[in-house]
Amino acid sequence: MRAGLDRLFRPGLMLGLSGLLLACAAEHSPAPVDDRSTVLERQSPIIAPRGETGPQPGPRGSRQMQVADRATVDDDVDEPADTAQVSPAVVGSPATTVQGARVGGGISRQQLEPIGRQTLPDAADEPTREASADAARDEVYTVQQGDTLYSIAWMHDMDHRRLAAVNRLSEPFTIYPGQELSVVAENVGEREVRALDDIPAAPAGASAGTGERPRAAMEQRRTSVTPTRQVDGVSWQWPADGRILARFGDGAGRGVDLAQERGSPVFAVADGDVVYAGRGIQGAGNLVILRHSGSHLSAYMYNSNMLVREGDRVRAGDRIASSGVAPDGRELLHFEIRVDGQAADPNRFLPRR
Numbered sequence: 340m341r342a343g344l345d346r347l348f349r350p351g352l353m354l355g356l357s358g359l360l361l362a363c364a365a366e367h368s369p370a371p372v373d374d375r376s377t378v379l380e381r382q383s384p385i386i387a388p389r390g391e392t393g394p395q396p397g398p399r400g401s402r403q404m405q406v407a408d409r410a411t412v413d414d415d416v417d418e419p420a421d422t423a424q425v426s427p428a429v430v431g432s433p434a435t436t437v438q439g440a441r442v443g444g445g446i447s448r449q450q451l452e453p454i455g456r457q458t459l460p461d462a463a464d465e466p467t468r469e470a471s472a473d474a475a476r477d478e479v480y481t482v483q484q485g486d487t488l489y490s491i492a493w494m495h496d497m498d499h500r501r502l503a504a505v506n507r508l509s510e511p512f513t514i515y516p517g518q519e520l521s522v523v524a525e526n527v528g529e530r531e532v533r534a535l536d537d538i539p540a541a542p543a544g545a546s547a548g549t550g551e552r553p554r555a556a557m558e559q560r561r562t563s564v565t566p567t568r569q570v571d572g573v574s575w576q577w578p579a580d581g582r583i584l585a586r587f588g589d590g591a592g593r594g595v596d597l598a599q600e601r602g603s604p605v606f607a608v609a610d611g612d613v614v615y616a617g618r619g620i621q622g623a624g625n626l627v628i629l630r631h632s633g634s635h636l637s638a639y640m641y642n643s644n645m646l647v648r649e650g651d652r653v654r655a656g657d658r659i660a661s662s663g664v665a666p667d668g669r670e671l672l673h674f675e676i677r678v679d680g681q682a683a684d685p686n687r688f689l690p691r692r
Contacts, residue, residue, distance in 0.1 A: 482519075639659065
């Protein structure tokens with residue numbers, strides 16, 4: 340009798356103990372974790388009797404641990420498939436199956452909407468824009484204290500009459516510090532330019548001379564017999580007696596260099612009036628510019644002192660300055676002639692040496 344009971348209950352007892360052990364093991368075993376996710380979600384395994392469907396896992400996010408320092412950019416990350424499920428079993432049956440825990444896969448991300456989207460300039464365009472800005476600045480000159488139309492035209496290789504015509508200046512051709520002038524030789528009729536032969540040398544923000552010959556210039560004028568040469572209706576003579584150090588286009592650039600000890604006299608090469616006397620042109624030192632006709636100007640650079648001022652009248656041979664020192668340290672006089680605003684070879688006008 341007892342032996343029969345043992346054979347009856349022992350199989351069921353063994354199967355029940357097996358199911359209980361499986362359930363305990365599942366409760367203490369961690370579910371698989373998808374370490375690509377910013378959301379940690381686990382679910383306990385489910386023991387389902389045969390023929391019944393276990394409860395479905397809850398929605399993702401029921402238990403979440405957010406990672407705050409991740410960017411939320413949509414990378415279209417695919418979610419991994421859920422853990423495979425084995426066929427359901429019934430406790431006490433020969434086969435028992437555990438449903439795997441469902442784990443949320445992938446990264447939940449949202450695309451940020453751009454705020455205040457701005458279009459940045461193409462870096463390749465920057466050099467072109469900078470060049471255009473530089474060109475625009477080069478086309479306009481801001482008048483400085485002491486400038487004259489002649490000195491401004493000299494700096495920009497322009498005819499002073501054309502400079503006045505381009506800027507629509509009229510008598511008395513007054514300019515003032517801070518005024519902006521176009522220095523582009525636009526198409527202006529020659530008749531309009533030639534009509535402006537008598538432009539006074541009024542310095543910006545300063546008074547001009549009296550139109551008389553300065554006493555110092557007359558008292559120290561050249562007294563020796565000096566050769567002259569008549570060219571373009573002007574009688575020319577040399578501005579100094581020093582030897583020629585460099586000629587036009589041969590080391591002297593746009594003029595000639597004459598050896599002169601510092602303080603030696605500098606003479607006017609022809610009759611005319613002073614249209615600039617100052618040091619406002621960079622690299623020229625104390626500079627004197629004389630006008631001999633509507634087209635012809637002469638310039639004397641690197642003077643140690645000047646005996647004339649704008650508006651003064653001079654005669655050929657009047658002493659207008661004392662020679663000085665060039666930027667390279669040599670004692671000399673640099674002399675130039677301009678015709679219609681362009682540099683000309685002084686040897687075309689001065690007597691032969």
